[in-house]
Amino acid sequence: MSSGTDERVFENDERIRLGIWGLGRGLSFYKMCEALNMDVVAGCDYNEHMRQRFLECNSDAFATGDAEEFLARDFDAVLLATYCPAHADDAIACLNAGKHVLSEVTAFHTMAEGVRLVEAVEKSGLVYNMAENCPFTAPNMYLKRKWEEGLFGELMYAEYEYVHEVLTLSYTYIDGTPIDPGNKPHSWRSWINYHYYNTHSLGPMMYITGLRPTRVVSLPGRQRLPGYLMKGIDGMGGVAPSLISMSNGAVIRNLMGATTNDSHIHRIWGTLGSAEQVDGELRLRLGTGGGSPKLRVQPRWEKHTSLAEGTGHHGADFWVMYFFAREILEGVPAPFDIYTACDCTLPGILGYRSQVDGGIPHVVPDFRSRQDREAFRADDSRQPRYDVERGLFPPHAEPSIARSFSETVRDLVNSTRKYRAFRDWRGIAPDIQEPSQLLGIIDEAIDALPHLQSAQQRARLIIRSCPDSDGARVLAEILELSDEEITSRPEYAQELGRDRACLLRETNASGDAEGERSQSGTSSPS
The missing domain is CATH 3.30.360.10 (Dihydrodipicolinate Reductase; domain 2)
Known part of the structure; x- marks a missing residue:
């Protein structure tokens, strides 16, 4: 993918062969690579749809869902954007494979992981940066x-x-x-x-x-x-x-x-x-x-500036990649070393x-000090983790119903937010300095209502199927926010339409009054 500019960043003509491990967040760095002497040659993600997106951007690259196969390829550096709690072990695997590492945040999840990561970087002699942007x-x-x-x-x-x-x-x-x-x-x-x-x-x-x-x-x-x-x-x-x-x-x-x-x-x-x-x-x-x-x-x-503008996080993503490439190519230490x-x-x-x-x-502690590190070498304490593999529902749950949860909760949250924005702002409409803004909010609520009512029905089906599950609890909490008894009624769409018409009249009346006040305030004295 072209950077869209002919600006030269490094005098060095050496190219860095880059692999991206984790193609969700990782792919967002892609478009700045060419200008920074980087050629993306490999990608790894266990999600097929992520790999397909990656190959659409770079059809000549290698893509796999197998980490060992990925790390066995011949390239120089890894942009590591795997799951946050896995960053330390994944970074160590990259270093052991002889590859420089740019790791997404945070660098590690336990004190002991931090000790192992520091010592793996020191042993490797390779570049390690954390991609804090x-x-x-x-x-x-x-x-x-x-x-x-x-x-x-x-x-x-x-x-x-x-x-x-x-x-x-x-x-x-x-x-x-x-x-x-x-x-x-x-x-x-x-x-x-x-x-x-x-x-x-x-x-x-x-x-x-x-x-x-x-x-x-x-x-x-x-x-x-x-x-x-x-x-x-x-x-x-x-x-x-x-x-x-x-x-x-x-x-x-x-x-x-x-x-x-x-x-x-x-x-x-x-x-x-x-x-x-x-x-x-x-x-x-x-x-x-x-x-x-x-x-x-x-x-x-x-x-x-021309390269940074338009890249992710207000241009900050460019500089993360720039400092990483510069350290590999020119040996200049990056701000976020190990x-x-x-x-x-x-x-x-x-x-x-x-x-x-x-x-x-x-x-x-200061992990530059071996003495400081030693005190935490065996400290693997961490917060409790949810059992993701067990999932949100009991084993006896009807698969077709339980597996509709993630789409249902996404739709329910998004549409509930549109409804609640209107409901809550409508309650203080007289206090809004620009009443016309409320029209845009109610328009979004009107557009979201069919999605809200559909998601409410699907959520109720899941709750009835597995009432004591974590998934049911989550859905019930969002349903309560959605004012289900009000918004699920077929006639609520007409009520929203009437409310919009009323708001439009109020807004026009407010605008007319403001215009009269403005004219009165600027007229010449008699």
């Missing part, structure tokens, strides 16, 4: 440059967020395709605690300041959103905040989780100045005081542990 947006790379120039002074405090509600991904693949077979949840997104996915918020704070975490503490929060599989403090259905001490004595707040407000607010305070990113805008406060001028700035990358990957991964594992322990702080 959020530090490489234009605003964060701009802040990194200015921090190194001394503009902000020493870090005092920072708080970055990666609050991302991903309920449907508990039951679908990353492209939205329902899990097959449909009576099982996702292999890891259905149960993993959000502390284990801590790097997208912690990584930028580390990258900008050049500091490493030294201690972490997290209090348990027990509230969970409906529809998630794991109860209590496990699973992805709640918030996972932690406070982290940094190597200069500063404190940062690292917030992950699933809430009713996806949020990526970033704020960082130095002894000389501060910065905040809110709703895609970067503002700095400079002048050494809390009331000093705060102005919006326009951050830019220093180079390769040791920095450990610094970024460990606070998540220990943050979860602190949460379970009721808020006891944990020291973050």
Whole structure:
């Protein structure tokens, strides 16, 4: 696939033969490879439909569902995007096969895995990078440059967020395709605690300041959103905040989780100045005081803007691949080598542990030190895992009914969200500053209603078939959100239509009144 530009990145003409292991997330990196001296020659995924997508992009490549067959091929490096809890063992397998590794986050899932991974990298002499991408947006790379120039002074405090509600991904693949077979949840997104996915918020704070975490503490929060599989403090259905001490004595707040407000607010305070990113805008406060001028700035990358723009995660994915290729081709160390990957991964594992322990702080070891590693060589403790192979239903469940679960829950969640958006906003319609926006929301609810009613019927069939199953509990929680007694009625479509007509009249009347006020306010005095 062409990069769409003739811009030359490396003077070196050497090509890197790349294999992609995990063709869901992994394939999203594909289009930037050519410009970075990479030729994608192999792909591996156990899902047939993922392999087909891969071959549609690169018909000359080798594709297989067998990892051993994949690693036996002759290529130089692996982009590793397998299941999160498998990253350490899969990365070690790649290193043992003589291949450089760019591993998706996080680097490992237990302390002992981290020890094994560090020592495998050291033994191999090969390049290992963790593909933490959020530090490489234009605003964060701009802040990194200015921090190194001394503009902000020493870090005092920072708080970055990666609050991302991903309920449907508990039951679908990353492209939205329902899990097959449909009576099982996702292999890891259905149960993993959000502390284990801590790097997208912690990584930028580390990258900008050049500091490493030294201690972490997290209090348990027990509230969970409906529809998630794991109860209590496990699973992805709640918030996972932690406070982290940094190597200069500063404190940062690292917030992950699933809430009713996806949020990526970033704020960082130095002894000389501060910065905040809110709703895609970067503002700095400079002048050494809390009331000093705060102005919006326009951050830019220093180079390769045309290549980075349009790639995933606001251009950040390009830089992940760039730093990996540059280290292989030119020997320049990348920001997230194995040791920095450990610094970024460990606070998540220990943050979860602190949460379970009721808020006891944990020291973050430095895995550069063999002595620090030795203390955790046998520490394979981890959060409880859902038994994905057992599935969501008992063995006696009717297969055709149980296997309709993943598609049913996906459709039920998506259509319920459309309905609830209208229902909840309609209740405070007089308070909306731009009432016309509510028309778009009700139009989406009207379009979603047939899908909602179909999903409700399918969900009820599953619940009646296996009322005590985990799948039934999940569906029942979403059905409650959908106001099933109201929305399942055949006449509800007509009621929505009448409500829309009423809203349209109200909006037009509001617009007329606003126009009259505007004219009155601008007319000349008599």
